[in-house]
Amino acid sequence: MEIESAEGNPAYYVKSVEKTFAVLLAFTADEPRLTMTRVAAKAELSRAAARRFLLTLADLGYLRTDGTHFELTPRALDVGASFLANLTLPQIAEPHLRRLAVDLNETTSLCILDGTDVVYIARVAAPRLLSVSVNVGTRFPAWATSMGRILLAGLPEAHREAYYESVELTSYTENTVASIDALRSEVDRAAERGWSLVSRELDDGLRGLAVPVRRGNDLIAALNVSLQTHRAPEDEIAATVLPRLQLAAEGIADDFGGRQRGVA
Template sequence: MTQHTDVLDDENPAYWVKSVEKTFSILLAFSPDEPRLTITRAAAKADLSRAAARRFLLTLADLGYVRMDGSYFELTPRCLDIGASFLANLSLPQIAEPHLKDLAVKLNETASLCVLDGTDVVYLARVAAPRLLSVSVNVGTRFPAWATSMGRVLLAGLPESVREDFYASLNLQQFTHHSVSSIEQLRAEVDRAGRQGFCMVSQELDDGLRGVAVPVRRGNDLIAAINVSLQTHRVSEAEIARTVVPELQEAARAIADDFGGRRAISA
């Protein structure tokens, strides 16, 4: 069995190719906040001399990975080729799962990813908390969208005409005595979810449980929703809004970024 026996030099193994490291430091210097860089700015962000940054940028331009616009450089779509094979083998649930795991650990609550399918939400990924909740939910489980926090944030992202068609097709069922009892009440809850950017549903589907959800957006597209399920006696609604919602929003951004969200925003 072959083992690496290279001697370390400046904390890197002997096989280390500095030019590869520098190439990626230049490429990664571009960001959503700074999609266009001068040579001087690229050099500063990549921790290179101006002369070195210039050589790397001009070489990348000749190869088609960046383009010049006056004194500025910017990435080209050809950069997507680098990750295309990797991304082609990933689905949204695969991308979301590690972020849901992190979320479940941080909050000690069950975290899920759903999409809207007709009048239902469908669970695509789910990571259980160490303690089990009273509702048994697996990937592929369906619930009426109108009765769930994820369903309501997804409904809030639909065009108004589509939303109204959805309301017209509903036959509301009282799962608990907390369930919304009219389309007008549901409409108000969905509108509120759209305004505030998250949704909290307490004991409407099952007594003792509260769900809170946020949308996952790729650019302007609403692609899914994520949520955590909490027992109502553990955390108050005010505390959820203050501590849980920001964690959900951070996870949603991370999922969207890994699913191409940064590219969609800067396109």
């Protein structure tokens, strides 16, 4: 049984480690440069203690200072580098997909483009569903899905045109896009709007809404939610479901290495 200190912490607890991280975590995106006084206030330390921690961290290379302000150095990334190196995009996306699935009571997925298909790399079934026929690794023709059109919209123009020249369209339902010109228009529309809604083209009972997931300027995946066709009209989906999907995409991008501010 661990013996507790007078402060209620286990006997092994090193208070200086807690204080060190309190100092490091005082630096945020909103406040990347801090004075000693500001660090002391944010870390709940005396000014003298904050000074010792700041100067030690500067000597170790984790902080730099101009004599008045302190800021993190790239070496601070070493703290989480091993953890981040072992994370994959599906692992990072799954908690976001799970929250979105619960929020919307619909199935959520993350897909990438592979040749002429989209491939599911993460998927969380709607809580109300007992089983699903689509799993991680499932492929669908990119041109017939909302996530595929988002991913096609992100391709360089030459690659997109090469795709149009190589793909063969198949009629899955009476609503399936029927020509390359029509497909080109739909992909251009997705590029312009920043999202894609495909209704009853692959399956008569389903609609798919997708948004891009970006890391900086790079399109790394498409985030999708599958919707029953009776749920709501398109304008209502755009007003209520789309913002939640976009927020989840931003969360995945941030956790996977950050999205460039100002990029939709």
